[in-house]
Amino acid sequence: MTDTPSDPRASARGAGSGPASGRVANRVAGPDLASLIACPHCDAVYRAVQPAPRARAVCARCHTVLIAPHRQAGQRLIAVALAVVVLIGAATLTPFLRVEAGGMSNATSVLGAALAFSARPMLMALALAVAALIVFVPVLRALLILYVLTPIVLDRPPARHARRAFRLSEALRPWSMAEVFAIGCAVALVKISDLAQVEFGPAFWMFSALVILIVVQDTFMCRYSVWASLDR
Structure with missing residues (x-):
């Protein structure tokens, strides 16, 4: 500085x-x-x-x-964080896409796609990293935001270690790549649509909604206001 x-x-x-x-x-x-x-x-x-x-x-x-303060931003951020947790949780349990070609078909979930390389010991670290970036890190960030903002919105003293939790949430922000995964899959599926029949599962549309929620979260998040509330 x-x-x-x-x-x-x-x-x-x-x-x-x-x-x-x-x-x-x-x-x-x-x-x-x-x-x-x-x-x-x-x-x-x-x-x-x-x-x-x-x-x-x-x-x-x-x-x-x-x-950039916004009215009722805390309530909206809490609602978005809850929606992120629900969407990612449901997306890991429902089919993401189904591919059919030459009379053969295969369907997989988001977690199944992330752990597709885990059968090989050499690629186990890559599989765990992909799963963390698209599933666990976004959920952890949403839970940390809920932990920090809920007492503030309820006009109560900040939760214990709330500053550390918010600092960790901000440190994890560049590594939360659920929306990047959704956009990358959409681009890849457009390219293979001529070679195979692709059907989008419920998880694909959940991740599409997740992209919009991430934009809304960044729009309403005033980090200065959050730090000021934690200081008070």
Whole structure:
């Protein structure tokens, strides 16, 4: 983190609006570290100011959104996390796809596809890594979000070790690849549709819905607001 001179160019932008609606973050270099926020991309440091409703605090240097609070965001994030757990749990137990070619057919689930290489000892680590990235890590992140946000939404003190749980959830975010798996499978199935008859199972549509939920989660997640609530 680098300190930068005072610069009031950071602005708030309403959702979908073009011009700046007001200043919500001023670049500072002061001793009050609790009131500062650093841009995660360019390390510019600002004095954190709560934006107006439907506004965002944007970095003046790289235009990264720093603070973007939403009304009832906690309730929506809890609902999304619960939906993620249910969808992934059901997708691992139901057929993902069925392929038929030359009079022969085969169907598999998501977990079965991830562990397809586990029969070979040399590929056991790869099979476990694939299963973790598309099943276990997304479920763990959703459970951690539920653990952190539920007391906050209920106006109760944060749960024990909530900061560590949220930090772990953020560390696992790049490794949660359930939506990447769904998009990759869709592209691959389009390419083999001319060679075999492909039927999508319930798990495929569950993972398709999961892609939308991940986008919704990233839209409503204001990490600064979560950290501020944990500090209080």
